[in-house]
Amino acid sequence: MISLDLASLEKAAAQIVQTKSAGVCLWGSLEESPFAGTPYKGILTTLPLRSVHEFAVASDVEKASTVPVRISAAQRYALLTEILAAARANMPNLSVMLVRLCGPDFQVQLPAELLAKDVLLTYDPYAMVPRLSRAGRKGILTVWQDLRVDRVDIGMNRVSVAVHDADSVPGFLKFVSASRTILSLSNVELVAPDHGVGAPAKERRQ
C-alpha cells in the first residue's frame, strides 16, 4: 500500500524506474462506490431466454461474486472518462491511451472522450504497447480495469494505470495524485508495468 501524495509516489517511482523498468504502474481496487447515495438510471436488462438449452448455457456462466461494489455501465464510462481527463490535464507528453473495455454495452452509448482518436478501446491494452513502442511512440498510457457492472460480469473491481517510458513518469505521478477516480481506490500499489499479454501481473488476479 502506498499513499497517493506526490512526494510518496515520487519516492516509490524513483526506486522502480532505477531498478526494474522504464515505466511505472499503479494498481488499486474499488472497495467503495464513488457514486454511493446518488440515484442512477438502471439499465439492467434480462435476455429473453426460452429454451432449455438457453437456460442451461446462462446458468453455466453464472458465477458468485464477492466484490463489494457494482456500478452501472454508464458509471464505468464516467470513471474512465475522468481518468483520461486527469491524464490529459497532467501529462504533458501524453500521446496515446489504451483503455480496456471488454465489449459493447448496447444499452449505453460511449462518451465522446472514449471515442477520441488518441484513445483505443481494446480487450488487452498491454498487448499493443510493444508494437507502439516499436513505432517510436512514447507517452503511452494504459488503463486496465475489470470494474464489475450490472450484467453477466466477472469483474473484480481492479484498476491499473501505467506508463511505459521514464519521461512519462513525472506527469503520470501528477495525474494519479489528481484523478478523483484513482484517489477513490483502495489497496494502492506502485509497481513495474508488466508487458505480458492480457491482464497485467496475472499473479495478482488470484
Place this chain on the structure above:
Amino acid sequence: MNVSSLCVGEAPSLHAVTHWRVESAFAAECESLVERIGLLGHFIAACVQSVAGEEDIHEYDVILCSTYLSQYLFVDEKNYEALCAGIFDGCGIRPLTFLHAYECAGWGYALQFLASQAASKRAIIAIADIDLVNFECFRTHPLIGRSGFGISALRFELPDCQSQDIAITDGPYPESGFREFLHVVRDHVKQGDDTMCFLPYLREDLSAIARRLVGAQSVGEDRAAQYGHCFGSDAWIGLIEWLEASNIREAKTVTATSLAYNGYMTVCPVSVTPETAFEFQIVSGKIEDLHQLIASNQSRHGAMDTSALERMSA
C-alpha cells in the same frame, strides 16, 4: 465532420478480402463453450490466412474486431486465451489486439489507429461475428432486423499519412447516428470520384431513405433480405459481390462504411484493383463443415499446424 481532413488521393489499398458466412449455429455439437471458442480461433486463423496468401503474415499488423461475439466470451479469462491460442495454432500469430466496444464500426477505428499511431504499412483486419451460444434472441433485432453471422478478413496496404486520417471515424450521435451517418456518406461520395459506396444492410424502410439521400446509383445493393444484417461485414460482402459482378479493369476507389447501433460511424475510402483477391463462401456451422473449410484453405495456402484441430476432432 470535416471530410477534407482525409488523406487526399491515398486510400488504403485492399489486396484481398474474404467473407465466410456461417449459416447455422456455430459448432453446436461442441459441448463446452471453451472448445467452441478454440475452434472459432482456428476458423478465424484460416480466414486470415486466406487473405494473407503467400505473404508472410508476421509482416502484418493483425487486429480482430467484433460486434457480436457473445459477451459470454468474457465470462472467463480462459475463453479469450482459448480464442487467441486457436488463432495462433492456425496461423502462427496472435492478433495485436481485440476491439469490441466500437461495435460494427470497429474495423475503421482499427485502421485509423494503426495508420495514425503505429505507422502501420500492412494490416489485416479480421471481423468475427459468430453467435457462440445459439440463442434465439440474438437472431433478430427489432430495429436492425435479422442477423447474419460469419467472419471477414481484409488485407490492406496503408498509405503513409500519419498527419491525416485514412478513415472517417466519428460519434457518438443520438438515435444510432443514422441521419449524421448518411450526411457524412453523401458529402463524402459527392466530394470524391468514388465509383461505389457500400452501406450497412438495413431494414427496408431505412435502406430506402439511405438510397434516396446518397443516390441509388452510387450505392451497392442492400442484401438484408438474403443475408440479414452482418454487422461490420456488410460493406465487405457488398464489395465482394460487386467485384465479382463488375470485373473491373482498372484501379477504383470505393467507399466502405459501417454504423454502430450506439451511433458511431466509419466511412473509409478503399482502393481496389483488378488484382484484388476476393472470396465469399457459405458454410454450415457443423463442426465437420467448418473443419473442411479450414482444411481446404490450408491446402491452398500452405501448411499450418493443425495438430490442435485434430486433437479437437478426436
